[in-house]
Structures are given as structure tokens and as C-alpha cells.
Amino acid sequence: MSDNEPVIELRNVDKSFGPIDVLHEISLKVRAGEVLCLLGDNGAGKSTLIKTLAGVYQPTSGDIVMDGEKTTLKGPRDAQSRGIATVHQFGGTYPLMSIGRNFFMGMEPTKGIGPFKVFDRKKANRIAVEEVQKMGITRITNGDRLVGGLSGGERQSLAIARAVYFGARVLILDEPTAALGVKQAAHVLRIVNLAKRRGLAVIFITHQVMHAMAVGDHFAVLIRGAIAADFRKGEKTREEIADLMAGGESMADLEANIDTYMETHDGHPPQPVT
């Protein structure tokens, strides 16, 4: 926790797709050297939220603030060039392409003069292999190998290695441990901790309480597109967090939350998603 200013902040962000409102009035802050765990049931809007942070979607209203300044993320590459790197929930790798080409997708290193830019295969392969090996996948030694030949866990590690490499400021991981075995999941958690110690702001989405407890400094619970709870490490017990992650709390808590929501939102309750 190097300083107090959040690296990235959402202020009253709404996101709707045509008539479908997915996110309501989301306000969140992530500081350098801090892990924000985003919790919530399936369909709560977690992926939509991080896609907004990754530049894939533009907020319908509200602001994204980086280092205290309002920012428009024009697209994923714009976000990436500002040091925001994301591992999305699904896909992220291309099975019939080489490891080197996968790693640098959209951010290809080139060499050559003028308009005749050539994809720098050697450089891409070298960096990709180095970074993937740092993730503990020492089996990968040749960047020309097709990604289709890797296991699910190895592919996920490749996607994470890529984000760690490009994410200079903010690292966003959307359910990165879902497809992984116990050992590899532990490794991902170690990477999250490492990134945090290096001073990155990390946003981590998971469904596993143990994983959230292991790395989270700060927790936000999303219910039907609105922030229903926002608390710091130690403020709630494991059981309470587990309840929250199961999508709802005990009924009493839920009602209490709606009350607080209404207090902070001019008296209207969280709108149901159609």
C-alpha cells in the first residue's frame, strides 16, 4: 500500500446493452499494492464490470478515473497501453496459433523499416517462453509450438503470463482459477500476491472462498449489477463471505443491504435486471 490515491477508480458507472441494464451506479477504488476481490453470483455483472475496465465496453454513464484523472479507455489496446491488462473469463488463446503469436496478440513486436513491418517472431517467442516459464510451466521451451497442444491449465497460465507481462499498473483476472487444478490454482494465487507486492493494483474474480480469503485485501460483492457490500479484509468472517459469494446473504443481511443501498441512492431500491 504505497500511497493512498487509487490507481483506478469507477465513479457511478452504469452499463446497459440497449434496454438491458447490467451495471448500476458502480463506484469502486483499487489502490496500488492492493487486491480487490470481486464476488457475486453468475450473471451478477462481474465480467461486464471488468470488460468496462479493460476498455472492451464503454460505460453508458459515469467515469473511469486513473491516477485521479478522468479517462476514456478507447479500446482494449488503449487500456493495455495504459498498463491495464486483463485475463478474460473465456478463451484468450488461439489453439491453432503458436505460443509466441498468442502471447503478443494485438501487441505484436515488429522489426523492419517504414511500412514494411515484420512480426518479430524470434523476439516474441523468446519473451513468451521466458514469461511462461516464470509461471512454472517449464515444459514449454519452444515458442513456435501451437497452443492447441497445451493443457487447459497451461493455456490459462499463458494468458495470465501475458497479462502479467503487459499489466504495468492494473492486473485484472476474471475467474482465472476456474479451469485449474489445485496446484496450478495455488500458483495463480502466488502470482497475484507477487503482483501485489510489486505494487500493481489487482482485481480478482473468483467463486472459491479460500482463494478470495488467501489474496484479498478488499472485497466487493455484486448483486444484480449493483454493489451490495464493500468491506476490507478482517471485517467479515469466512462464513459471511461464503454466504455473500453464494449469491445472497442470509435474508436479514440482504434486507439490511437493500436499506443501505436505498439510503445511498436517493431512496430507490436496486432495480431488478430484466
Place this chain on the structure above:
Amino acid sequence: MTDTTTTGGSGASPDPAPTSTSFSLGSLMRSPAAGAFMGFALVFVAFALFGYERNFLSISGVSTWVNFASSVGMIAIPVGFLMIAGELDISVGAVLPASSMTVAIASGYYELPIMVGILAALSVGALIGWVNGMIVTRTQVPSFIVTLATLFAVAGLTLSLSILFINTTQTSLNAPEWAKSLFGGRALGGFRSSVFWWLGMIGVFVYFLHYSPWGNWVFALGGDQESARNAGIPTRRLKIGLFMLCSTSTAFAGVLQTIQFNSATSQANFGMIFNTIIAVVVGGALLTGGFGTVMGIVFGALTLGVVQQGIGYTEIDRNLSFLIIGVMLLVAVLMNETFRKLATNWSTSKKK
């Protein structure tokens, strides 16, 4: 090649994948275009044996099928780009006559300068590609259906506009001498200009797909469009661009043919649809997208040229050419599918 059979354990498997960029037979064999090359070599050798007495290997024999391959190939490569990107374009069968008639009407009937006619024809091609691309990217309709619709729409439009403008469905064009030698001449004992244009285009296409960063994006589009969009690749613009490239290349092929043969017809060329798709598939591109090579498609077009045109210079019954193509296509699809399975199968990452 050794086979990696077990998971892990073996640790670092020394795999001397194509690290040298220098061109050698060895690197060709290991390249993804190897299948298409071997298929071509097999067909070529067989036809050369049966055609030894019938001038298959003479200049006129070779130029016949190479000429054919060039006009199919310059369309097939961008059709292949679209297939790699997960799309299909069958409107080429109508773009060909549309561009032919455009240049012939503009520079033949109305006697405008030939360059004006050529630019008009290429613009017609670009416009059709843009329409295809816009419809495909703005709707959820599969590109097969979209381009089937534009195939018929453009074919009908070409016929009726021809009647409207010149009151006939075919016309002649006598290009000036310089244009004739540049676009429709013959050299080296029978090779048409289109062969040399094709060679140049192959160079540009190889650079685009395999060496430029954009090539990466084309593969990503067919590999996983959602991930490509998440990675910030301008998926829509890229797709529209590919459709435009395809139609414009087709229009260029139409221009070359018109200048070569001094005439244009408005009849849709349905054969070209099949020929381009056969060349692409025999060339090793995956129908499901995400994989293919320019050189593979080049060999696919050459193979098709040998079987369709070269057959006339052999003792093989001409009627067998369709049968051979059919068998070839099936074998190619099976091989491509096997490749895909091997490549996406954990523990057998080695591709043949």
C-alpha cells in the same frame, strides 16, 4: 520426428521447429503447407508420367495449367483469408462478370481511357466487398448466405445493367497495346500476364498473412472472435477489409481476363466459386477457420490446374478430372481435420 506420447515427464522436448527462415526443402517439409505441396507433387508426377508422350511437360502444356491456376489462385488466396477468418465468400462468381462488363463497357463501348475502365471495375469489386462485409458484420447472418444473396443480386444486376447500357449481354474490348502487354499479354512461350501478376500478389499476400502483424489478427478472427475483440483487434473493420480485398482481387482477375480475351460476358461464373473453394481446401485451410497458409493455397490452385487443364496433355481420360478432384477434396478435408485434431490434442502437440 519423435512422438511426444506422455504428458509432462519428458520435460523439454527438443523440437527443431522451423527456426531457420532460409528456404530449403527441409523447412518446406516441416512447414504447414507441406501437405498441399506433397499433394501437388504427387498429382504432378502422376500426370507427368501419363503425359510424357503428350506434351504435359512442354511449355504449352505447363503454361496451360499454370495460366488457369493463376486466375483461380489470385481469387482463391483472399477467399482463403476469409476462410481463415471464419467466413466464406461465394459472391466471386458474380464479381467476375460484373468487373469484366464494367471495364468493357467503360473502355470498350464508351471508349474511356483503359485506366478509367480498370479503376471503375476495381471500384465495383471494392463496393461489393464492402456491402458483403457490412452485412456480415452488422447482422448475425452467416457469410455463406449473405454472399449467396449478393452472388445472385450482383449477377442479376450485371445482366440488366448491361442490357440497359449497351443493349446486349456481352461486348468486346480492344485495349491499347501497352495495356494489352501489361495486363493481357503472353511471355516465355505462353505464360499469360496473369501469371506474373499472381506471382507479385503471392509475395504481397505472404507478407500480409505470415509476416505482418495483421496476419496474426486474421488467424485470431477465425480462432476465437470474442477473444480477438477482447484483445483490441478491430474485428469488424478487419473483416470488412478482407471482404473488400477478396472482391477487389476478383475484379482484378476479371479485368485481366477481359483484356486477355478482348471480350466480356455478363454470365455469372459459378465454376469459379467451386474452383476457389477447392483450391483453398486442397491447400490445407480449415473450413472452420483459424488455420491456413498462402503457399498451401498456391499449391492447391496449381493442383487444380493440373487436374482440370493439364489433363488434356496426358493419356488420362478427360472425363476423369472431376472424379479426381472429388477424391482429392475428400482426402484433403480428412487430412486437414486430422491435422486440427492432432494440433489441438494435448500430448500430441507434434504436427505431421
